[in-house]
Amino acid sequence: MNYVLRLLCLCLASFFLVNAAVGLTTALLSRAAVRMAETMRPRSAARFLFAARMLACALGAGAVLGLCVPSYLWLEPPASSERVGWACLTLALVGAATWFGSLARAAWALAASVRLNRRWQQAGSETLLPGASGRAVVMVKKGAPLVALVGVFRPRLVVSETVIRSLSAEQLDLAWQHENAHGLSRDNLKRLFLLLAPAPIPFLGGGTSLEQCWAKFSEWAADDEAVRGDSQRALALAAALLCVARMGTAPRLSFLHTSLCAGDHHLCARVERLLTLRPPAAKPLSRARCLAFGASLGTAAGITVFLAWPATLLSVHRLLELFLR
Secondary structure (H helix, E strand, O other): OOHHHHHHHHHHHHHHHHHHHHHHHHHHOHHHHHHHHOOOOHHHHHHHHHHHHHHHHHHHHHHHHHHHHHHHHHHOOOOOOOOOOHHHHHHHHHHHHHHHHHHHHHHHHHHHHHHHHHHHHHHEEEEEOOOOOOOEEEEEOOOOOOEEEEOOOOOEEEEEHHHHHHOOHHHHHHHHHHHHHHHHOOHHHHHHHHHHOOOOOOOOOOOHHHHHHHHHHHHHHHHHHHHOOOHHHHHHHHHHHHHHHHOOOOOOOOOOOEEOOOOOOOHHHHHHHHHOOOOOOOOOOOHHHHHHHHHHHHHHHHHHHHHHHHHHHHHHHHHHHHHHO
């Protein structure tokens, strides 16, 4: 088989094995991960669950790019006529299927997002949101109640005219602050990454519970960042949530959109949290200290990998030789 095709088969098969092993392990430990997240602040919990969901894909890609490809290019002679065994070929095909499924999901969601964005742009107009310090939003004059952040790389707030008329200036400002918190944390981009991350087994969801809990904690974090520990603002945001929810069924959105309350299965819990707002807990470690700790840990890991690199590549190449047969 061609030199490049053998490398491609090895990469797909290796990624599938690592992604499946780590992904299934993460799925088995998902309940423990959720319980651990419940002891954290909402923003920290959302980051932790997102990292847990993306861990399998990240390790699989790291194994391929950091070990499989370098060892093959360094130690495999280009003139080799070695054949790929049926086991490796089968795993490569399954690995290709996992990527096909994830890319298809992402493409479908992106197409739905673009289609809805165009529809709202044509049916709406840019206006200044009352009470939001003159912030520009897209107002849709007709349709169901809508407060959503749309767009992956340049998100914009889309609000229906019925919502603007029904909410007070303070409530509209809090709704904007809530969606702006989603924008600052790049939640729509994270949603795209979740779609792109292949499932451990093709066409089967392997991180559904983690994704649902991540979405819940992301909403809680956006609520907290909008109200900023103020009980009056919390009451106003709770009232806004209930008001929008009572207006009727919200339009069906793309997975790449974040909405104030559409599709939120934890609305009651969100309202209860806002009504029983507690004072903010002690501040976590400063960002400078976290960055210093991360830099030290990364430097130590980099030195270790550099020193063990040749021996590691040799070991990986031996495993690949066995894998090809």
